[in-house]
């Protein structure tokens with residue numbers, strides 16, 4: 001399955017679950033360990049997502065929770081995981 005519904009709308013990280021629930025309409029309010037966006041708070045509208053992503057990238061694309069950062073993490077390939085609607 002590669003419909004990207006498990007991926008963060010801001011940074012593209014695969015969360016291992018759907019951050020917005022089965023039908024993409026019930027936000028989980030979990031926090032993305034990569035960009036720090038809270039699902040349902042920072043990623044509700046396209047404009048919010050763009051703005052949050054821009055800020056995150058401008059600040060050096062730092063991991064919110066460093067211990068989840070995989071070795072050899074590649075920012076560009078992760079960004080390709082952003083769901084198409086939110087690019």
Ligand SMILES: [Zn+2]
Pocket residue numbers: 008009010011012013032033034035036037
């Ligand atoms: Zn994220």
